[in-house]
């Protein structure tokens with residue numbers, strides 16, 4: 113932890129530990145993710161910029177190799193701290209976690225218990241506990257939300273992790289900005305750390321699905337991410353992506369030293385579907401990892417609340433008239449509205465009451481232009 117502690121906490125369960133994890137199996141189908149080297153992007157390597165653009169158009173999922181680069185190594189260290197904090201958090205008694213469950217107030221942030229969201233329109237319940245920590249809360253842009261002492265005490269460590277993510281986001285946005293031939297800093301200026309947004313850190317504890325007899329081994333339903341870029345760290349397998357133009361689901365193998373980066377709906381809307389926000393889901397970990405508690409860590413970067421999700425002006429997409437006449441202004445929806453509509457539809461008793469409600473939260477999953485460009 114970045115801060116020392118005088119508080120007494122029982123040792124964590126170690127569910128996040130990278131030690132003693134059985135290997136990811138070799139006999140399952142895995143996704144052909146490109147590995148992008150952060151160091152090369154930071155050094156403005158043209159070839160690496162092209163590869164980032166390619167990965168963002170074709171699958172919208174990639175590995176980002178953090179090693180050998182100061183900003184990357186810093187994020188790896190800060191992410192390790194978050195995995196420790198996550199262990200402590202999820203090991204708290206349920207009544208402590210329930211105190212920061214803000215779902216009934218319609219808040220996206222705070223704790224969500226296992227089975228409190230649906231994975232589909234039939235109302236199949238999920239198998240995850242989640243804790244969403246608002247960037248605006250940690251950086252003091254809003255009044256602090258109720259949180260357990262362990263989180264309050266370690267706010268500086270969470271803030272450090274957020275800053276490390278922003279350093280990397282800035283590199284990614286700058287590179288994509290160049291590839292899209294957008295006016296300088298267009299993407300970065302829609303994602304300022306100091307402006308209110310739905311950006312957040314997510315802790316996930318995935319419980320094994322119901323019983324070995326069930327054929328449905330999903331623990332988190334299929335979805336596209338709502339925002340712009342997600343930076344994800346996995347220790348155990350279980351994440352799957354659906355391959356473009358196919359019904360096949362394949363695993364994403366966790367790779368030490370690499371984050372899994374994926375694009376969300378906002379990037380699709382900004383680029384008239386040139387960039388891709390791919391469907392993904394989580395199932396029980398494969399092979400010898402099956403039955404283990406699975407923890408993952410995500411930083412979700414979303415556009416500022418007031419940003420309009422529509423084709424951006426200028427740049428290759430607009431000038432080439434992709435998704436409309438060149439210079440034509442599309443009617444947008446604000447990032448805040450998009451987020452609220454999408455997250456509510458899954459919450460049992462809040463936005464999801466009956467079949468049909470789930471579909472109200474649809475994202476850009478129907479979009480397929482990206483693979484054809």
Ligand SMILES: O=C(O)CCC(=O)C(=O)O
Nearest residue numbers: 316337346351394408410
């Ligand atoms: O846990 C994972 O590997 C992925 C989680 C995810 O897709 C999400 O929280 O949106």
Ligand SMILES: [Fe+2]
Nearest residue numbers: 335336337392
């Ligand atoms: Fe996701």
